[in-house]
Amino acid sequence: MGESITLAVSTVIFALRPHPESQHPVLWLPLVRRVRSPHKGLWALPGGPLGTTEDLAASARRNLHETTQLTPRYLEQLYAFGRPDRSHDQTMPDDRTVSIVYWALVHADVASAGVESDNVRWFPADDVPDLAFDHNQIIEYALWRLRNKMEYSRIAAALLGETFTLSELREVHEVVLERTLDPANFRRQIEATGQVVATDEFRTGRRHRPARLYRHNHSIELADNGPLTGR
Amino acid sequence: MGESITLAVSTVIFALRPHPESQHPVLWLPLVRRVRSPHKGLWALPGGPLGTTEDLAASARRNLHETTQLTPRYLEQLYAFGRPDRSHDQTMPDDRTVSIVYWALVHADVASAGVESDNVRWFPADDVPDLAFDHNQIIEYALWRLRNKMEYSRIAAALLGETFTLSELREVHEVVLERTLDPANFRRQIEATGQVVATDEFRTGRRHRPARLYRHNHSIELADNGPLTGR
Numbered sequence: 001m002g003e004s005i006t007l008a009v010s011t012v013i014f015a016l017r018p019h020p021e022s023q024h025p026v027l028w029l030p031l032v033r034r035v036r037s038p039h040k041g042l043w044a045l046p047g048g049p050l051g052t053t054e055d056l057a058a059s060a061r062r063n064l065h066e067t068t069q070l071t072p073r074y075l076e077q078l079y080a081f082g083r084p085d086r087s088h089d090q091t092m093p094d095d096r097t098v099s100i101v102y103w104a105l106v107h108a109d110v111a112s113a114g115v116e117s118d119n120v121r122w123f124p125a126d127d128v129p130d131l132a133f134d135h136n137q138i139i140e141y142a143l144w145r146l147r148n149k150m151e152y153s154r155i156a157a158a159l160l161g162e163t164f165t166l167s168e169l170r171e172v173h174e175v176v177l178e179r180t181l182d183p184a185n186f187r188r189q190i191e192a193t194g195q196v197v198a199t200d201e202f203r204t205g206r207r208h209r210p211a212r213l214y215r216h217n218h219s220i221e222l223a224d225n226g227p228l229t230g231r
Numbered sequence: 232m233g234e235s236i237t238l239a240v241s242t243v244i245f246a247l248r249p250h251p252e253s254q255h256p257v258l259w260l261p262l263v264r265r266v267r268s269p270h271k272g273l274w275a276l277p278g279g280p281l282g283t284t285e286d287l288a289a290s291a292r293r294n295l296h297e298t299t300q301l302t303p304r305y306l307e308q309l310y311a312f313g314r315p316d317r318s319h320d321q322t323m324p325d326d327r328t329v330s331i332v333y334w335a336l337v338h339a340d341v342a343s344a345g346v347e348s349d350n351v352r353w354f355p356a357d358d359v360p361d362l363a364f365d366h367n368q369i370i371e372y373a374l375w376r377l378r379n380k381m382e383y384s385r386i387a388a389a390l391l392g393e394t395f396t397l398s399e400l401r402e403v404h405e406v407v408l409e410r411t412l413d414p415a416n417f418r419r420q421i422e423a424t425g426q427v428v429a430t431d432e433f434r435t436g437r438r439h440r441p442a443r444l445y446r447h448n449h450s451i452e453l454a455d456n457g458p459l460t461g462r
Contacts, residue, residue, distance in 0.1 A: 005283060082287040082331070098287070137458065144457035
């Protein structure tokens with residue numbers, strides 16, 4: 001034959017978790033160890049073949065849930081990767097896979113509750129091993145999109161819990177954008193966008209004075225995808 | 232069987248051409264009449280099945296060239312459309328097609344040179360007939376992306392020739408964004424971005440004083456797609 005194109009759906013899942021050494025929050029993502037050829041034994045993005053009657057986003061949600069037991073707060077199509085040689089394997093030279101990749105954001109508490117096993121493990125996004133196929137490149141592209149979206153969208157809140165302080169929100173921006181932000185300027189800009197709403201609750205702690213908790217403004221979509229929003 | 236998913240690549244191609252009545256420039260796009268089931272006889276986006284050893288973008292370029300004889304100045308992946316019922320047809324109930332859609336910009340002179348026939352015809356983008364599959368929705372989404380890209384990118388130049396006046400560039404923005412722009416403000420903003428470079432040539436005409444011609448600044452990518460730029 002030599003004429004088979006398989007259609008797969010994979011997902012890049014980001015969460016903020018403390019770095020094991022510095023304890024500062026960094027971006028993490030879960031990977032799955034491949035248990036069959038090609039690239040058996042290598043880590044890869046969660047995913048699998050598209051079900052024959054399954055919607056693309058539903059397939060991303062299903063794979064995500066099956067591998068990590070997680071439900072994303074934010075899920076968006078990233079890109080279709082289809083270089084003819086991307087899944088090339090000596091043992092199956094005629095096999096070709098086109099992957100439609102989604103990216104998802106989950107918040108830290110949920111991510112901590114996600115199950116890890118021999119074949120599912122979370123890695124810091126800047127410290128992943130050599131992955132199967134072109135998955136290293138896919139992650140690089142997903143990080144780039146996350147950084148770009150952060151500057152004109154409201155998705156940072158998807159990495160946090162239901163309520164958060166402005167310091168926590170600024171920290172998310174700092175981690176993703178890889179630069180420090182002036183607290184007073186950040187507060188002014190965020191308040192001007194109307195994307196967060198002050199609650200009557202406060203975060204209290206031993207070392208800091210109480211900080212007001214905010215929540216995401218639910219009247220604003222997490223990401224504006226025009227005619228496709230909400231599909 | 233009932234288990235077949237076909238992978239197709241289609242392309243939305245935009246050009247600026249005069250409206251047949253007002254003679255003002257508007258966005259046009261070429262459509263192809265389907266000569267086989269499903270949806271035989273309806274107009275559709277140019278496209279076809281992905282070749283088994285063909286890159287996704289190469290497939291978009293090939294289909295685009297075969298149907299319109301055009302080479303795009305700008306080509307980018309738009310979105311993968313895969314609703315299970317999107318290609319549903321009474322005569323082939325088990326057939327399912329997932330379409331990876333590209334969008335392309337060509338400039339008016341090239342578009343005018345494109346061949347039209349009984350089965351290939353250009354339509355004003357806001358006046359297309361009922362199309363095959365979900366292609367009306369795909370065009371709606373492509374227009375939305377074009378309008379959003381225009382505001383933070385440099386792709387307007389892809390709709391113009393090698394050189395253009397600032398009035399012509401402003402006109403492109405006005406057509407796509409569907410609002411008038413102040414000429415002095417537009418000039419200031421465009422000059423601040425460095426995205427166009429003045430030439431020593433002028434456009435002369437009977438009714439207007441000579442206007443300086445500009446060209447796109449080739450040191451700036453038409454669209455910044457991060458790690459995927461230039462692929």
